[in-house]
Amino acid sequence: MSGTDAVMRRVFAVREREAMDAATEAALAGLAARVRELTEAVVHTAVDPAEAAAVAAEVAALAARLNAARRAEPPIARIGGNGLVRQLANPVSGALNPVAPPVEIEFTPDGGVRTAFTLNGVYEGPPSFVHGGVSAMVLDQLLGAAAAANGTPGMTATLELRYRRPTPWGVPLTATAKVSRAEGRKTWADAVIAGPDGRTTVEATAMFIMPVGAHGDGGSSGDVADGDAPRG
Numbered sequence: 001m002s003g004t005d006a007v008m009r010r011v012f013a014v015r016e017r018e019a020m021d022a023a024t025e026a027a028l029a030g031l032a033a034r035v036r037e038l039t040e041a042v043v044h045t046a047v048d049p050a051e052a053a054a055v056a057a058e059v060a061a062l063a064a065r066l067n068a069a070r071r072a073e074p075p076i077a078r079i080g081g082n083g084l085v086r087q088l089a090n091p092v093s094g095a096l097n098p099v100a101p102p103v104e105i106e107f108t109p110d111g112g113v114r115t116a117f118t119l120n121g122v123y124e125g126p127p128s129f130v131h132g133g134v135s136a137m138v139l140d141q142l143l144g145a146a147a148a149a150n151g152t153p154g155m156t157a158t159l160e161l162r163y164r165r166p167t168p169w170g171v172p173l174t175a176t177a178k179v180s181r182a183e184g185r186k187t188w189a190d191a192v193i194a195g196p197d198g199r200t201t202v203e204a205t206a207m208f209i210m211p212v213g214a215h216g217d218g219g220s221s222g223d224v225a226d227g228d229a230p231r232g
């Protein structure tokens with residue numbers, strides 16, 4: 001077990017949930033992708049009320065089929081190959097969660113993290129632009145990943161946003177994050193979202209605190225319940 005792996009397990013009290021084979025994971029990722037399309041269709045549809053009611057009945061039947069075999073918790077919070085928590089149903093990055101855009105985070109050679117993503121009309125706040133809370137959610141996840149990439153993961157204690165320009169939906173966006181300072185159990189990181197023109201739309205600064213016990217001192221793991229994983 002790598003050092004980062006061990007710290008992540010203690011910070012987020014990660015335990016393997018019910019194992020999922022690759023075929024099931026791929027099938028559920030495909031299902032989530034179709035549900036994302038369905039969600040976008042619902043937001044944009046202009047069908048008449050009778051058709052909307054008919055589709056609603058079909059969707060209710062589909063939900064009942066899925067609930068016929070139901071997990072008590074979202075699937076799998078485990079350590080991925082990069083030594084960090086891989087949460088298949090994370091609401092930002094989880095391929096198995098239809099709510100997630102999803103935003104795929106990668107590591108940069110400078111020790112930070114980055115992502116390239118597009119948000120659709122499902123995430124609209126002000127007309128034509130992304131909801132500010134959605135930007136905050138993406139940045140919280142990205143900043144958390146930066147703290148983890150630094151080997152100092154933690155729970156988000158503070159998250160400060162500066163909305164410099166509206167963030168448009170339906171166009172390619174990029175976001176980066178990097179740790180600026182780590183002291184004791186606290187880690188500070190900065191992040192930005194940029195539009196297709198490269199201009200910053202949102203800046204963020206966050207402070208993460210490693211829960212007591214995460215250093216393996218025999219204490220509890222703070223408020224992170226067993227089986228919990230990072231939540232944004």
Ligand SMILES: CCCCCCCCCCCC(=O)SCCNC(=O)CCNC(=O)[C@H](O)C(C)(C)COP(=O)(O)OP(=O)(O)OC[C@H]1O[C@@H](n2cnc3c(N)ncnc32)[C@H](O)[C@@H]1OP(=O)(O)O
Pocket residue numbers: 084085086105140141142143144145148154155156157158209210211212222223224230231232
């Ligand atoms: C690729 C995939 C990667 C995956 C990478 C993972 C990505 C994860 C991204 C999502 C992360 C989240 O959203 S996490 C979910 C949102 N966050 C939460 O729910 C956190 C809830 N809060 C907590 O659990 C707790 O309050 C903690 C752990 C943050 C702190 O509790 P604690 O450890 O008991 O803290 P405590 O001993 O009292 O204080 C320690 C020091 O920190 C200060 N302090 C404590 N709380 C705060 C605070 N909120 N804001 C400022 N300062 C604080 C105290 O004054 C003290 O300072 P001094 O006296 O020492 O100076």
